[in-house]
Amino acid sequence: MNSKSLKKKALIIAAALALPFGAAAQQYSAGSEVTVLQGFSPGGGSDALAQLVQPYLSKELGANFVNQYQPGATGAIAWTRLAKQTRADGRTISITNTPMLMTNYIMNPTITYSIDEITPLANVVTDPGVIVVRAESPYQTVEELFEAARANPETITIGNSGVGGDDYFSTIMVEKATGLKFIKVPFQGDGPSWAAALAGTIDASFNNLGITFPQIQAGNLRVLAVFTEDRLPEIPDVPTLREKGIDVVAGSSRGYSGPKGMSAEHVQQFIAAMDRVIANPDFLRDARERAFVIDYRSGDDYMTFLKNQEVTFKAIWEEVKDQAQ
Amino acid sequence: METSFIAIGFANALTPTNLMFMTLGTALGLMVGALPGLSATMALALLLPLTFSLPPETGLCMLASLYLAAMYGGSIAAILLRTPGTPAAAATLLDGFPMASRGEAGRALGISLTSSLVGGIISGIALLTIAPFLGKLVLLFGPVELFAIAVLGITMIGTLAKGSPMKGLLAGALGLLLAMVGMDPTTGTARFTAGNINLFSGVPFTVALIGLFSIPQAIALAEQARGKQPRPAQISDRVIPRLPEFLRLLPNSMRSAVIGVVTGLIPGTGGDTASWFAYNEAKRFAKDKSRFGKGDPAGVAAPEAANNAVVGGALVPTIALGIPGSSATAVLLGGLMVHGILPGPTLLTDYGDVTYTLIWAILLANIPLFLLGLLFTRFSVIVMRVPRMAVAVAIVVMSIVGSFAINNNLFDVWLMLGFGLLGYIFERAGIPTAPMVIGLVLGMLLDVSLNQSLLIGRGNWGIFLESKISLVLLAIAALSILQATPFFRLVFGRFGRRKAVPQAGTMAGDS
Incomplete structure (x- = not known):
C-alpha cells in the first residue's frame, strides 16, 4: 500500500524531473559524470566488477564513473536510494547483485523497493x-x-x-x-x-x-x-x-541498473557501449585473469532474468519462511 | 625454493621506486589513521584502483605500508583528542589521553610509536619465518573456538569496570544488547531495528566509537574553555622514549605483539579485539593496577604494539591459504587479483616473488613509519597549543565528517551524535565506557558463533567442551570470573587480597 503510493509519487517526480532535463541531457556525452551507487564496501565483489568494467566502459561511453559506496542491509540501502530517491537522468546508476536485489524485499517487508522501480541495464557476470x-x-x-x-x-x-x-x-x-x-x-x-x-x-x-x-x-x-x-x-x-536429475541452476550475478524512467536514449547508449566492452578481447582477458565468468544479458533480457528469479525466490520463501524463523 | 623467494622479495622491496611508494603509503596511512572515520580498510580500497597501473610489487609495498601506518596513526587522535582515529585505537585512549592531559602528549605518542614498531617488526618476522606453518593453524578456529574467544573477551569487562562492578556490568550488558541490533544472522529477521533499514546491518561500530568518546571530550573541552590553557612548556616534552623506559616497556610490547599476531591470525577478529586483549593482559601482569586508566605508559604500549602486530598476523592466513584474516587483508587480496594473481595456496609457490616482496614490505615499512611518524608526531602535538574551544569545534566537525564518510549515510551522523549523548551521560554518571565498547566489539561475534556452533553441533551445547581449544579458553574465562569473586579470595587467601586492594582505589575514573 505504502509502496504503491510511493511508487506513484516517484513516477510523478521522475516525470516532472524528466521534462526540464529532457531536451538538454538525454544522452551521455564526453565528460559527463555518472555516479555508480554501490551497496557494498569498497574492495568487495561489487567493487571488483566496477574496477574491471568501468575503465573500459568509460572509454566506450565517454562518461566518467564515480563510485559511491553506501554499504548496509545487504545492499538495500543503496538500492532503496536508487529506486526511490534518484533522478532518472542517467547520471546515477547502481551495481545490482542477484539474488540479493530481490531476496532483500522478499524476505523483509520493511524493505520497500522492488525491481519494478528500476531499469535493468545489463548483467555482466555470474x-x-x-x-x-x-x-x-x-x-x-x-x-x-x-x-x-x-x-x-x-x-x-x-x-x-x-x-x-x-x-x-x-x-x-x-x-x-x-x-x-x-x-x-x-x-x-x-x-x-x-x-x-x-x-x-x-x-x-x-x-x-x-x-x-x-x-x-x-x-x-x-x-x-x-x-x-x-x-x-x-x-x-x-x-x-x-x-x-536435479533442476537447479543458480549463481551470484552482478550487473548495472538505473532508476525507473531513464530515457530510452540513455539506456540504448549504455547498452551499446556495454556491447562493445563485452566484445573487446582485452576486457575478456582481464575478466578471465580475475576469474570472472561473463554472463552478459542486456536490457529486456536482464529484466526477464530478474523477473524469473523474483518468482522463484518468492515461491521458495513463502514455503520456508515459517521454518526459517 | 623458498629461501630464494625470500632473497628475491628482499631485493624487490629495496628498489628505489618501491621504497618511494612505501614512504608515500606511510604518509597517507598516518593521515588516514589520524582522521576518525577513515579506516585502513577504506583507504586501502580507495587506493587500490590507483595501484592498478603500478607493477604488483610496487602497489603492494604501498598498500602494506599504508595499512601499517594507519594502525599507528589511529593513536594520534586517540592520545591528543580522546577521539579514536581507528577502532583499533580505542583502547589506547584509556591511558594515552590522561598522559596527554597532564602534559605528556609527546611521551605518550613516542611510546605509541615505538611500541607500534615493536609490534610491526615482530609481526613481520612472524610472517617471514612461520607463515607457511601457521597457516594451517587458522583452520583450527571454527565457530566453536570463536565463541570461546568471544566469551573470554567478554570477561575483560571485569578488568575495565574500574572500581564499580555494577556500573561496568551495566555498560557491558548495554553494549552486548546494542550489538544484537540488526538482521539475525541465522534467520534473516530484523531485530530491534524499529523498521529502519539503516540499522539492518547493525549499529556501525566505528560510528558508535566516534560518538562515545569524541563528543563527551568536545563537550568537556568546551566546558573548560574559560579555564587557563595548559602551559606550552609542558607540551614540548621529549618524543623518543629514553632507553630505560623503552626497555621497561619492551616485555609488555612483545607480549602484546604476540597477542596481536595470534588475534590477527584468527579470521573474524582483528585490531579492535587485539588491542583490548593486550590492554587486559598488560593490566593483569602489572604490579600496580591502580595506575591503569590514569595514564600508565604500559596502557599505551600494549594496545599499540598489538594493533600493529595484527597486520602481520592477519596476513598469515591470507598468504598461506588465501583466507583473508581481516577486512583490510581482503582488500589486499583484491589488489593481487587485479594483477591476475588468484589468492590461494599458490601465493607462496607460483607467486612467491610477489608474496615475499609484500612480506618484506611489512617489515621494511617500519623504517619510514618511524621517521615519518616522528615528524608527524612533532607536528601534531601543536594541537595542544590550540585554544580548547577551537579544538572542541574541530572534534565535532571531524566526528560528523568521519561518521558520514564510513557509509556515505546521514543517518550515521545522527547515530554518532546519539552515542555522543550516551557517552556524555555515562561520563556524568561515572559509568565506564570501555566495557560497552567490549560488548559492541564482541557481541556480534558471540551471537554468530553461538548460532553456528549449535547448528553444527545439532543443538548440543556439549560441542563447546569437545574442542580442546575452546575448552582451554572457556576454562581461562571461568578462572577470570572466579578470580573476581569472594570465593576465590577465600581459597587463595593473601594472594587474592593483595590484588583486590588497589582495585578499590580506582573510583575516580579518567578525566
Whole structure:
C-alpha cells in the first residue's frame, strides 16, 4: 500500500524531473559524470566488477564513473536510494547483485523497493554455484553426499554465505528438488563458508566457482557439482546438478541498473557501449585473469532474468519462511 | 625454493621506486589513521584502483605500508583528542589521553610509536619465518573456538569496570544488547531495528566509537574553555622514549605483539579485539593496577604494539591459504587479483616473488613509519597549543565528517551524535565506557558463533567442551570470573587480597 503510493509519487517526480532535463541531457556525452551507487564496501565483489568494467566502459561511453559506496542491509540501502530517491537522468546508476536485489524485499517487508522501480541495464557476470568438500572428505561424488543425507536426515551440515544469499537459496532449491533435509549453517560471506568446509567443521559448502577456484586447483577442495546448464570448461569432469536429475541452476550475478524512467536514449547508449566492452578481447582477458565468468544479458533480457528469479525466490520463501524463523 | 623467494622479495622491496611508494603509503596511512572515520580498510580500497597501473610489487609495498601506518596513526587522535582515529585505537585512549592531559602528549605518542614498531617488526618476522606453518593453524578456529574467544573477551569487562562492578556490568550488558541490533544472522529477521533499514546491518561500530568518546571530550573541552590553557612548556616534552623506559616497556610490547599476531591470525577478529586483549593482559601482569586508566605508559604500549602486530598476523592466513584474516587483508587480496594473481595456496609457490616482496614490505615499512611518524608526531602535538574551544569545534566537525564518510549515510551522523549523548551521560554518571565498547566489539561475534556452533553441533551445547581449544579458553574465562569473586579470595587467601586492594582505589575514573 505504502509502496504503491510511493511508487506513484516517484513516477510523478521522475516525470516532472524528466521534462526540464529532457531536451538538454538525454544522452551521455564526453565528460559527463555518472555516479555508480554501490551497496557494498569498497574492495568487495561489487567493487571488483566496477574496477574491471568501468575503465573500459568509460572509454566506450565517454562518461566518467564515480563510485559511491553506501554499504548496509545487504545492499538495500543503496538500492532503496536508487529506486526511490534518484533522478532518472542517467547520471546515477547502481551495481545490482542477484539474488540479493530481490531476496532483500522478499524476505523483509520493511524493505520497500522492488525491481519494478528500476531499469535493468545489463548483467555482466555470474559466478556459478558449486558444492565443495575438503580433500579428505569421505564424499567423492554428489550422489554419495546426498545418499548420506538420505540415510540420516538433518545431520549433514551445509555452509552458505549468509541468509538471503545465492548459496542459501540454492541449498533450499536442492532440498526441494531432492526431498532431502540439510542443516544449513550461515557464514559471513563465501570465504568463511569454504574455509569451514576446508577445516572439516561442516560437511560441505554451497559456494561459488570463482571464489573457490584456487583451492580447487590446489587440490584442497573437491567440487562435487556445479549449478550451471552445461558443464564448464574450467572443470570439465564436474557434473551439473541437471545431469543428476536435479533442476537447479543458480549463481551470484552482478550487473548495472538505473532508476525507473531513464530515457530510452540513455539506456540504448549504455547498452551499446556495454556491447562493445563485452566484445573487446582485452576486457575478456582481464575478466578471465580475475576469474570472472561473463554472463552478459542486456536490457529486456536482464529484466526477464530478474523477473524469473523474483518468482522463484518468492515461491521458495513463502514455503520456508515459517521454518526459517 | 623458498629461501630464494625470500632473497628475491628482499631485493624487490629495496628498489628505489618501491621504497618511494612505501614512504608515500606511510604518509597517507598516518593521515588516514589520524582522521576518525577513515579506516585502513577504506583507504586501502580507495587506493587500490590507483595501484592498478603500478607493477604488483610496487602497489603492494604501498598498500602494506599504508595499512601499517594507519594502525599507528589511529593513536594520534586517540592520545591528543580522546577521539579514536581507528577502532583499533580505542583502547589506547584509556591511558594515552590522561598522559596527554597532564602534559605528556609527546611521551605518550613516542611510546605509541615505538611500541607500534615493536609490534610491526615482530609481526613481520612472524610472517617471514612461520607463515607457511601457521597457516594451517587458522583452520583450527571454527565457530566453536570463536565463541570461546568471544566469551573470554567478554570477561575483560571485569578488568575495565574500574572500581564499580555494577556500573561496568551495566555498560557491558548495554553494549552486548546494542550489538544484537540488526538482521539475525541465522534467520534473516530484523531485530530491534524499529523498521529502519539503516540499522539492518547493525549499529556501525566505528560510528558508535566516534560518538562515545569524541563528543563527551568536545563537550568537556568546551566546558573548560574559560579555564587557563595548559602551559606550552609542558607540551614540548621529549618524543623518543629514553632507553630505560623503552626497555621497561619492551616485555609488555612483545607480549602484546604476540597477542596481536595470534588475534590477527584468527579470521573474524582483528585490531579492535587485539588491542583490548593486550590492554587486559598488560593490566593483569602489572604490579600496580591502580595506575591503569590514569595514564600508565604500559596502557599505551600494549594496545599499540598489538594493533600493529595484527597486520602481520592477519596476513598469515591470507598468504598461506588465501583466507583473508581481516577486512583490510581482503582488500589486499583484491589488489593481487587485479594483477591476475588468484589468492590461494599458490601465493607462496607460483607467486612467491610477489608474496615475499609484500612480506618484506611489512617489515621494511617500519623504517619510514618511524621517521615519518616522528615528524608527524612533532607536528601534531601543536594541537595542544590550540585554544580548547577551537579544538572542541574541530572534534565535532571531524566526528560528523568521519561518521558520514564510513557509509556515505546521514543517518550515521545522527547515530554518532546519539552515542555522543550516551557517552556524555555515562561520563556524568561515572559509568565506564570501555566495557560497552567490549560488548559492541564482541557481541556480534558471540551471537554468530553461538548460532553456528549449535547448528553444527545439532543443538548440543556439549560441542563447546569437545574442542580442546575452546575448552582451554572457556576454562581461562571461568578462572577470570572466579578470580573476581569472594570465593576465590577465600581459597587463595593473601594472594587474592593483595590484588583486590588497589582495585578499590580506582573510583575516580579518567578525566
